[in-house]
Amino acid sequence: MILNGVEIRDTFAEAFPMVGTRLIVTADTPDWALTAGRVTTGFATSVIGCGCEAGIERVLAPQDTPDGRPGVSLLIFAMDFGSLKKVVPLRLGQCVLTCPTTACYAGVEGGKRVPLAKTIRYFADGHQISKKLAGKRFWRLPVMEGEFVCDEDTGSVEGVGGGNFLILARSRGQALHAAEQAVAAMGQVPGIILPFPGGVVRSGSKVGSKYKALFASTNDAYCPTLRGAVPSQLPPEVGSVMEIVIDGVSFEAVAEATRVGIEAVCAVGTEGGVVAIDAGNYGGNLGPFHFKLREIMSAGAGSAGGVA
Amino acid sequence: MSGVSLKPRAALEARVDLSGLTPAVACATSLRELEHLAVPYGATSVPLGELFFIEGAPEGVLLIEIGDERLDGVGAGMAGGELIVDGRVGAWAGRGMSGGVLRISGDAGDFLGAEMSGGRIELAGNAGAHAGGASSGSRRGMSDGVLKIAGSAGERAGARQRGGLILIGGDAGAGLATGMIAGTISVAGSVGTLAGRGMKRGTLLVNALPELPAGFADTGTHDLVALRLLARRVPDLAATLKDVTQARRLVGDTLMGGQGEVLVV
Numbered sequence: 001m002i003l004n005g006v007e008i009r010d011t012f013a014e015a016f017p018m019v020g021t022r023l024i025v026t027a028d029t030p031d032w033a034l035t036a037g038r039v040t041t042g043f044a045t046s047v048i049g050c051g052c053e054a055g056i057e058r059v060l061a062p063q064d065t066p067d068g069r070p071g072v073s074l075l076i077f078a079m080d081f082g083s084l085k086k087v088v089p090l091r092l093g094q095c096v097l098t099c100p101t102t103a104c105y106a107g108v109e110g111g112k113r114v115p116l117a118k119t120i121r122y123f124a125d126g127h128q129i130s131k132k133l134a135g136k137r138f139w140r141l142p143v144m145e146g147e148f149v150c151d152e153d154t155g156s157v158e159g160v161g162g163g164n165f166l167i168l169a170r171s172r173g174q175a176l177h178a179a180e181q182a183v184a185a186m187g188q189v190p191g192i193i194l195p196f197p198g199g200v201v202r203s204g205s206k207v208g209s210k211y212k213a214l215f216a217s218t219n220d221a222y223c224p225t226l227r228g229a230v231p232s233q234l235p236p237e238v239g240s241v242m243e244i245v246i247d248g249v250s251f252e253a254v255a256e257a258t259r260v261g262i263e264a265v266c267a268v269g270t271e272g273g274v275v276a277i278d279a280g281n282y283g284g285n286l287g288p289f290h291f292k293l294r295e296i297m298s299a300g301a302g303s304a305g306g307v308a
Numbered sequence: 309m310s311g312v313s314l315k316p317r318a319a320l321e322a323r324v325d326l327s328g329l330t331p332a333v334a335c336a337t338s339l340r341e342l343e344h345l346a347v348p349y350g351a352t353s354v355p356l357g358e359l360f361f362i363e364g365a366p367e368g369v370l371l372i373e374i375g376d377e378r379l380d381g382v383g384a385g386m387a388g389g390e391l392i393v394d395g396r397v398g399a400w401a402g403r404g405m406s407g408g409v410l411r412i413s414g415d416a417g418d419f420l421g422a423e424m425s426g427g428r429i430e431l432a433g434n435a436g437a438h439a440g441g442a443s444s445g446s447r448r449g450m451s452d453g454v455l456k457i458a459g460s461a462g463e464r465a466g467a468r469q470r471g472g473l474i475l476i477g478g479d480a481g482a483g484l485a486t487g488m489i490a491g492t493i494s495v496a497g498s499v500g501t502l503a504g505r506g507m508k509r510g511t512l513l514v515n516a517l518p519e520l521p522a523g524f525a526d527t528g529t530h531d532l533v534a535l536r537l538l539a540r541r542v543p544d545l546a547a548t549l550k551d552v553t554q555a556r557r558l559v560g561d562t563l564m565g566g567q568g569e570v571l572v573v
């Protein structure tokens with residue numbers, strides 16, 4: 001399959017079940033809401049090292065938030081519900097509570113409850129105020145700046161983590177440009193985040209290592225500087241590879257983001273130096289979710305920017 | 309199963325206690341059985357059919373076509389459905405109700421919505437004393453639900469309230485929120501003396517600073533994000549708190565170690 005001169009390889013992305021939740025963080029200004037969002041989702045690129053994967057889902061206009069102030073919607077994913085219950089209050093307490101003017105609200109209604117103020121209300125040392133109205137409880141914590149308002153808890157969803165695709169391009173600059181186009185387009189898809197820096201991973205990994213202590217290591221088959229020295233997946237003209245990793249609240253959300261992202265990369269096309277689209281998998285035996293690139297792209301081919 | 313309508317045959321000469329006759333009970337009983345249902349009437353009890361003409365009504369609705377101040381316990385204990393009274397009711401209307409909607413187009417006597425734990429009461433007229441309060445000897449008043457009084461409320465509304473929302477469109481009598489444990493009361497009109505005495509927690513939303521007991525400490529005026537949240541999340545407070553961002557906050561009753569608050573918005 002070739003779209004606008006870009007080869008879509010006949011492979012699939014292999015993804016795993018994750019448990020996720022959504023937080024709505026608001027602040028007096030869009031800048032402070034974004035600051036809170038960035039800090040709260042910082043150091044959350046991969047569960048392997050960070051305990052969770054998190055990102056800003058989208059920016060919210062004042063009329064779309066519970067308190068009528070500018071806000072951001074954050075998604076946080078962990079491998080199991082127990083870990084999620086641990087990481088969310090930690091991030092809430094260290095990153096949202098501390099950030100000037102913020103308030104934090106539940107962004108998911110259903111599912112198992114993830115504690116928010118239920119845990120961090122004790123920071124107020126007995127001065128915390130609870131209000132339960134219209135079936136929802138929220139807390140007010142007196143702080144030096146004024147008051148921190150926070151919902152009691154939020155719901156959770158069974159999501160999908162580790163959806164991905166690889167952009168194979170002629171040069172580093174061209175690979176990055178194509179990746180940036182994909183990230184920008186995927187930002188419009190609801191229910192997903194791209195947890196890596198700026199949405200892009202430059203150091204995709206394979207499972208295992210020659211060193212016993214490591215269970216993941218550099219994906220040498222896609223390292224351009226190792227072509228010829230190791231069994232390589234890269235044709236001679238590829239000079240750089242970027243990966244985009246997607247976590248989402250459902251299989252459909254991740255599939256849609258994959259489609260939108262690849263479409264944006266293909267719109268850059270061969271003129272922009274893109275050679276092929278590939279995906280990371282472990283042979284299909286580890287993760288229950290398979291995102292077959294060609295199936296996804298043929299389903300949405302009608303709306304593709306440049307179909308060759 | 310369908311609805312039931314009750315129309316008094318004549319003016320009541322003694323107090324009638326309707327407290328077990330919820331919409332669920334009335335709708336699940338045949339009209340003929342309802343006619344023979346014994347209800348307390350003064351010192352005796354009489355069949356319901358002796359006091360009311362009993363007819364059908366829309367599904368799930370219990371309708372009392374002409375209200376009377378001698379009708380006590382209207383909607384007491386109801387857990388669902390809708391009870392509509394065209395006119396006034398006596399004491400204990402909606403007592404201990406846990407769900408459903410009770411609409412009264414006239415005034416209500418004392419203890420309206422006392423100890424209710426859910427559902428919604430809408431009163432078009434004025435309420436007597438102890439609206440949303442606790443019955444005598446009881447430790448806790450209303451714990452959840454909404455009690456909306458379009459007119460004024462008598463003395464000690466929300467006494468020992470521990471949750472839910474009371475909205476008073478007119479004035480509130482003396483002793484509002486006495487010993488309040490938690491919950492919210494919003495008063496559009498004036499507030500009588502000794503409001504919040506012995507208040508432990510909970511919130512009183514008022515338009516003007518009332519005369520408060522000595523145990524209230526003025527913390528000054530603050531920009532409170534919670535007000536913006538309430539305005540959007542609680543439709544009943546939307547009009548009261550529209551575009552309100554600041555409130556003067558008085559905390560009390562500190563003489564009792566309380567941390568309740570009066571918010572002047």
